[in-house]
Amino acid sequence: MKDKYEIIMAGSGGQGLVSCGIILAEAAIIEGQNAVQTQSYGIASRGGFSKSEVVISRNEIIFQQVQEPDVVLALTEQAMEMYATIESKIPVFYDTTLLKTRVGDNLYGYPFTELASKLGHVGTANIIALGAMVTKTDMVQIESLAQALKRRFSGKVAEMNIKALNTGVKLVKNNN
Amino acid sequence: MERETRLVQGNQAIAEGAIYAGARFYAGYPITPSSEIAEECSKLLPKVGGVYMQMEDEIASIAAMVGASLAGAKSFTATSGPGFSLMQENLGLAVMGEVPCVIINVQRAGPSTGLATKPAQSDVMQVRWGRHGDQSIIALSPATVEECFTLTVKAFNFAEKYRVPVVLAADEIVAHMRENLSYPAPGELEIVDRKKPSVSPEEYKPFLPEDDDIAPLAAYGSEYVFHVTSSMHGYDGYSNNNPANAEWRVAQLHRKIERYRDEIVMTKTFDTEDMDILLIAFGATTRAARAAALQAREMGIKAGVLQLLTIWPFPDKEIAALGPRIKTVVVPEMNYSGQVAGEVQRVLGPNIEIRRVNRYNGTIITPKDILKVINKE
Secondary structure: OOOEEEEEEEEEOOOOHHHHHHHHHHHHHHOOOEEEEEEEEOOOOOOOEEEEEEEEEOOOOOOOOOOOOOEEEEOOHHHHHHHOOOOOOOOEEEEOOOOOOOOOOOEEEEOHHHHHHHHOOHHHHHHHHHHHHHHHHOOOOHHHHHHHHHHHOOHHHHHHHHHHHHHHHHHHHHOO | OOOEEEEEEHHHHHHHHHHHOOOOEEEEOOOOOOHHHHHHHHHHHHHHOOEEEEOOOHHHHHHHHHHHHHOOOOEEEEEOHHHHHHHHHHHHHHHHOOOOEEEEEEEEEOOOOOEEEEEOOOOHHHHHHOOOOOOOOEEEOOOOHHHHHHHHHHHHHHHHHHOOEEEEEEEHHHHHOEEEEEEOOOOOOOOOOOOOOOOOOOOOOOOOOOOOOOOOOOOOOOOOOOOOOOOOEOOOOOEOOOHHHHHHHHHHHHHHHHHOHHHHOOEEEEOOOOOOEEEEEOOOHHHHHHHHHHHHHHOOOOEEEEEEOEEEOOOHHHHHHHHHHOOEEEEEEOOOOOHHHHHHHHHHOOOOEEEEEEOOOOOOOOHHHHHHHHHOO
């Protein structure tokens, strides 16, 4: 396990990227790690480029934002253009329901949105993606994410999010 | 008592810090990037017997805050650039009326409505000089979510102790950032309450300072009936145009901040014992400066950081004390004109090299931006 993880989640407003970052950061804190979540967005609440960043570390987090990402999630073509050709060949996850398929050793395309629809709510695509990214990188434990989801949601919504999380975990486990 | 740790947003920490400090009245008009403070207050204040009021605009907001404070409640408001501009007139009233209160200005990129969702540190001079007439102000600037909480508590303490308005000059980065906050337990941080009159209502003079230069403040609606005016006034609060009185009053408004400047001015140093180059930073930019200084040390450049937690009164003494140790100063700030760099130059004189790092396009200053300037020959 690394001392520090830097995560970028980029797409468009309304795709749940900020919520996704908050849940990841909360999971890190549940484990006793430090976490900082930041975001950048325009004046529209839906649409427009949106980015959520998370830094997780066992030490003090001095600079609050990502300097060298360890993993990227891209949910729009615009976001993918920005990160697909990143030099360091870190894992870049993207949604093949929304984006055209690309070829590359470090590119992980999964139909997050389609899988979310099958689960019953298209809004859980972000959580499926989170499950996949965390399984690939071991940034936090899946149990901590599940706990963070249970704190945030209750009843059927919590159940659906846990299902989405596990769907993401299986995506990576079954493809390795 | 064990501290509870949670992921908390800067704006939320400001609202919670205010309530911890004893604030029980908030009047505001929501504006990005400060709106979450209003949202939190609307949820939290009623639970502690406090009052949340959404006003029709920022002028009414600050007026309501001044009134509530005079009635005895620790009061505050929050806004951003455009709203802070509207508040200047009544902020002047709060200075002149010696009304304890806290104004949160979460700075965003301007001019005017500018880039509403993007960060800036371009109101440093407006915070200091935004009002007409010659007056002084206390302003603090947090770099972390924890400082959002603790500096808000400090802001209320200063307001109450010195009978002054205090500005918390945050920025969009720290206000919207979420990070782990370990909450101070109740009673862990010092809380200051305003001095009450010890004389009878008949003898009470609301603007007569005691030996400590601070006048006790009674509450409107109590048996102490008194007058507060924005015009020049005597000890009793009624208009007084006598030059000797005016001269004494203007000096007094400055003096009570000057006298306590050592208690008010707060700074932090990082690796300044052994350095050739000093980075002076405030607000969220402090974090980029600290990261840059550490990276510079890895490259063999001895860099240190001075963080200004208090930006007004300006930390002249603290900066001057570090002056003899250095040849070069770097001042990163999210504005065009180098509002803090200019002050640093004033303190250190024309013979020291001040390298400015300015960003004014709504994006943040990164450690890389600062390193580039450190490395410049």
